Amino acid sequence: MTAATPYTLSDLRYLMATLRDPEQGCPWDLKQRFETIVPHTIEEAYEVADAIECKAFDELPGELGDLLFQVVFYAQIADEDARFDLDDVIDTLVRKMVRRHPHVFLDGTLYGEKNDGNSQHEASINARWEAIKAYERETRDASSLLDDVPVGLPALTRAGKLSKRAARGGFDWPDARGALAKVHEELAELEQAMAEGQADACEDELGDVLFSVVNLARKQGIDPEQALRRTNAKFERRFRYVERAIGDEGGALESASLDTMEAHWQAAKRQER
Secondary structure, X not given: OOOOOOOOHHHHHHHHHHHOOOOOOOHHHHOOOHHHHHHHHHHHHHHHHHHHHOOOOOOHHHHHHHHHHHHHHXXXXXXXXXXXXXXXXXXXXXXXXXXXXXXXXXXXXXXXXXXOOOOOOHHHHHHHHHHHHXXXXXXXXXXXXXXXXXXXXXXXXXXXXXXXXXXXXXXXXXXXXXXXXXXXXXXXXXXXXXXXXXXXXXXXXXXXXHHHHXXXXXXXXXXXXXXXXXXXXXXXXXXXXXXXXXXXOOOOHHHOOHHHHHHHHHHHHHHHO
């Protein structure tokens, strides 16, 4: 193979098998198990998200490759344990996607009859998708609507999924006004806990506030994780402006007054309009 010849999935599989070879492989790769790779997988997923949000599309192939490597790594370990291999992962994925897209694969097969024009409304497609997923959960003997919401998800994301699942069972407000009223209710309870100086109660009530805000986001069709990431980026942008502005005046952030900081903060907001 020449340097100009692109590598393929088969080359990646060979690379992974070589790294895990007991005699020729890499010591670090050889000692890894499913559990030890999980933190790296989470990190790589966030790096993909960060590249997309920063519109660093030149970096995205590398970040996606790092994430793909995690999948191949898991499959290699599973193959060594005689559990499954990468072909099983791909087969399971394709079968699931074909099953969940009956509006595209009309006869339920990958290469069979296709929909010509995709005339169905997105709402009906989403409803069918959720119905298929619900049926799949039932066939797994789930005892609760919440059974397969992963515990390891970021808390904000998991809160959104939990509330969405509960809403499917009818545990929901008819509109966003009810969710907004719940936010106000939980804020009042937090304020009361703060006034009474109850540390444990404050943590509990603050968690309730966050959960109720996630519910409100769901009712508004907003992804709370994405919304908070946008706010994080906005805060960072404005705070850096404040730092630069105070520095340009010959001062230091640590010694600047709150009034000075607030004035520059407002200037940063006006600059963004």
